[in-house]
Amino acid sequence: MIEDKNKSLTSISELGEFGLINHLTKNFKIQHKSTIKGVGDDAAVLNITKKQILVTTDLLIEGVHFDLSYMPLKHLGYKAVMVNLSDVYAMNGDATQITVSIAVSNRFSLEALEELYEGIHLACKSYGIDLVGGDTTSSTKGLLISITAIGEVKKEDVVYRNTAKESDLLVVTGDLGAAYLGLQVLEREKQVFEVNPNSQPDLTNYSYLIERQLKPEARKDIVKLLKDLDVKPTAMIDISDGLSSEILHICTQSKVGCDLYEEKIPLDPQVISTCEEFDLNSTTIALSGGEDYELLFTISQKDFLKIKANPHLTVIGHITEENMGVNLVTRANQKIKLTAQGWNALKGD
Amino acid sequence: MIEDKNKSLTSISELGEFGLINHLTKNFKIQHKSTIKGVGDDAAVLNITKKQILVTTDLLIEGVHFDLSYMPLKHLGYKAVMVNLSDVYAMNGDATQITVSIAVSNRFSLEALEELYEGIHLACKSYGIDLVGGDTTSSTKGLLISITAIGEVKKEDVVYRNTAKESDLLVVTGDLGAAYLGLQVLEREKQVFEVNPNSQPDLTNYSYLIERQLKPEARKDIVKLLKDLDVKPTAMIDISDGLSSEILHICTQSKVGCDLYEEKIPLDPQVISTCEEFDLNSTTIALSGGEDYELLFTISQKDFLKIKANPHLTVIGHITEENMGVNLVTRANQKIKLTAQGWNALKGD
Numbered sequence: 001m002i003e004d005k006n007k008s009l010t011s012i013s014e015l016g017e018f019g020l021i022n023h024l025t026k027n028f029k030i031q032h033k034s035t036i037k038g039v040g041d042d043a044a045v046l047n048i049t050k051k052q053i054l055v056t057t058d059l060l061i062e063g064v065h066f067d068l069s070y071m072p073l074k075h076l077g078y079k080a081v082m083v084n085l086s087d088v089y090a091m092n093g094d095a096t097q098i099t100v101s102i103a104v105s106n107r108f109s110l111e112a113l114e115e116l117y118e119g120i121h122l123a124c125k126s127y128g129i130d131l132v133g134g135d136t137t138s139s140t141k142g143l144l145i146s147i148t149a150i151g152e153v154k155k156e157d158v159v160y161r162n163t164a165k166e167s168d169l170l171v172v173t174g175d176l177g178a179a180y181l182g183l184q185v186l187e188r189e190k191q192v193f194e195v196n197p198n199s200q201p202d203l204t205n206y207s208y209l210i211e212r213q214l215k216p217e218a219r220k221d222i223v224k225l226l227k228d229l230d231v232k233p234t235a236m237i238d239i240s241d242g243l244s245s246e247i248l249h250i251c252t253q254s255k256v257g258c259d260l261y262e263e264k265i266p267l268d269p270q271v272i273s274t275c276e277e278f279d280l281n282s283t284t285i286a287l288s289g290g291e292d293y294e295l296l297f298t299i300s301q302k303d304f305l306k307i308k309a310n311p312h313l314t315v316i317g318h319i320t321e322e323n324m325g326v327n328l329v330t331r332a333n334q335k336i337k338l339t340a341q342g343w344n345a346l347k348g349d
Numbered sequence: 350m351i352e353d354k355n356k357s358l359t360s361i362s363e364l365g366e367f368g369l370i371n372h373l374t375k376n377f378k379i380q381h382k383s384t385i386k387g388v389g390d391d392a393a394v395l396n397i398t399k400k401q402i403l404v405t406t407d408l409l410i411e412g413v414h415f416d417l418s419y420m421p422l423k424h425l426g427y428k429a430v431m432v433n434l435s436d437v438y439a440m441n442g443d444a445t446q447i448t449v450s451i452a453v454s455n456r457f458s459l460e461a462l463e464e465l466y467e468g469i470h471l472a473c474k475s476y477g478i479d480l481v482g483g484d485t486t487s488s489t490k491g492l493l494i495s496i497t498a499i500g501e502v503k504k505e506d507v508v509y510r511n512t513a514k515e516s517d518l519l520v521v522t523g524d525l526g527a528a529y530l531g532l533q534v535l536e537r538e539k540q541v542f543e544v545n546p547n548s549q550p551d552l553t554n555y556s557y558l559i560e561r562q563l564k565p566e567a568r569k570d571i572v573k574l575l576k577d578l579d580v581k582p583t584a585m586i587d588i589s590d591g592l593s594s595e596i597l598h599i600c601t602q603s604k605v606g607c608d609l610y611e612e613k614i615p616l617d618p619q620v621i622s623t624c625e626e627f628d629l630n631s632t633t634i635a636l637s638g639g640e641d642y643e644l645l646f647t648i649s650q651k652d653f654l655k656i657k658a659n660p661h662l663t664v665i666g667h668i669t670e671e672n673m674g675v676n677l678v679t680r681a682n683q684k685i686k687l688t689a690q691g692w693n694a695l696k697g698d
Contacts (some may be wrong), residue, residue: 041510042439042587043405056392057482057497059450090391101408101495140412146450146495148406150420159392238391
């Protein structure tokens with residue numbers, strides 16, 4: 001949160017739009033044979049034969065989706081890519097290309113945008129993604145990032161949301177709620193900093209939570225793991241808005257019900273201890289927190305032995321008939337109807 | 350510019366994000382066999398075999414790219430699609446799908462967004478485009494539209510910017526400068542209206558200019574025409590930033606020079622008369638105005654007879670050696686070095 005005011009910063013308008021794009025993208029290397037032409041023409045040209053193509057897009061807006069007072073620009077660039085890749089993996093596909101459009105107000109220097117693109121670059125390198133286009137323009141207020149991700153998937157491998165079947169098992173990857181708590185910790189520190197700019201916060205106890213908020217990883221590894229285990233999910237979605245909202249998407253679209261077991265929901269020890277400290281219910285946080293970017297999927301019972309005891313996968317419930325409804329089975333063995341309290345980007349406005 | 354303040358308008362937050370997307374996209378029909386899955390999952394699924402895939406994206410921001418005081422939302426929706434399709438046609442391809450992301454502040458009602466999507470819908474219907482995804486979120490200020498267009502093209506048909514050859518002819522479609530002048534007329538009327546809200550402007554003399562600004566058409570017809578004429582351009586680009594800027598893109602990327610003949614630049618009579626009225630030089634307007642969304646391309650001289658006398662196509666110059674430079678040959682037969690004074694979205698900030 002401390003800026004060096006003495007650094008001499010470059011104004012974006014000095015480069016012009018095309019100079020800026022060239023400058024920001026010059027270190028990006030093309031990794032896929034399917035990318036015939038990347039940045040630099042009216043459109044990118046891709047050659048994806050024999051597979052189906054996945055397309056997904058997300059918009060991140062300063063003041064709505066992120067706060068630059070605690071989100072470093074490099075992390076923001078990285079996270080903006082992850083949010084989109086996560087949607088491709090949720091189709092059981094492989095992400096291959098992205099386009100990145102940004103709008104910036106004149107408060108951003110070239111050096112700031114370089115930092116943002118450093119994060120985008122790192123994400124592309126780590127996940128094997130080609131940057132193939134985008135648009136760069138000015139905004140009247142703040143920073144805005146719009147990313148479209150392209151992926152590929154064999155026709156027989158694609159997994160939709162609407163194909164869960166009765167008696168399937170409901171499985172989640174990783175653990176839930178940490179990203180939301182990371183945001184709460186950062187918000188608290190921001191307030192402390194505003195009162196006392198010399199405060200030196202000790203965030204050791206929240207390191208996992210903060211990492212999950214600032215540098216989430218999309219679960220490319222799970223798509224590979226499932227192939228290795230020879231398991232094809234019957235339905236899949238990524239967890240961006242919170243577990244309940246995503247379960248309801250799968251159930252509504254598949255026309256099924258579900259029993260979710262509270263005691264099975266995977267939580268990191270830091271989530272449990274921080275919930276106690278903040279006097280929050282950890283189940284509520286896991287259900288509604290959002291931004292976990294884990295994968296939620298259903299599998300046929302016959303595949304249970306293949307995934308059993310895998311440290312990345314937790315069975316948290318099972319699919320029922322539609323008229324049984326979508327329920328949380330509490331630790332006290334009570335059934336409560338699940339509602340989508342997932343974070344709603346429109347609600348805050 | 351007159352609003353009926355008595356209409357009862359619906360707040361967007363009443364529907365929630367998913368309700369809103371469903372509501373706005375429910376009338377869109379899938380037209381392409383290649384669209385396997387459109388809106389409603391983590392990603393769209395497309396099946397484009399045997400062809401190469403084109404991807405392009407553009408960002409339109411209120412206060413930077415459009416002014417809602419004279420741009421009706423329906424026209425804005427239509428134009429936002431055209432801007433993207435134009436880039437696909439500029440690759441000599443066929444546009445097939447789009448994703449549309451919007452961010453809106455709470456000053457926009459559901460009815461306003463319905464109007465915007467009516468324009469998007471009309472564009473999709475007229476040009477044979479499937480809406481396959483997007484993102485809807487709130488903004489802290491104004492309206493923002495981010496569209497990604499997907500297209501397809503046979504491998505042997507794709508036309509890049511960087512392949513113009515010496516002695517090729519430089520050809521432009523339609524006429525130039527009208528969209529920019531339309532904007533000037535609308536800006537003037539806005540100022541008149543601010544002084545006297547009861548003024549009734551007579552815009553008959555500017556009808557073509559205003560239509561070119563508010564409802565541009567992407568030149569899908571030209572891609573077909575060129576196929577029918579059996580002409581494959583050697584290089585192609587669309588004119589979004591003004592003729593000079595686009596010529597310079599082709600020449601720089603192709604490592605060639607160019608002579609552009611002032612007397613050949615196609616101008617509509619309304620452009621000429623309005624330039625006189627506004628005391629503007631019509632050549633400057635055609636060179637730097639932008640937003641024409643015409644196609645600029647080069648062809649081999651052997652194809653000249655195929656395009657000669659076609660009312661949609663005008664030969665405006667020819668390609669030279671790189672060291673001859675990029676020049677405008679004036680009516681007085683003087684050579685002037687061409688500079689990119691094309692409209693730069695970053696300059697205004």
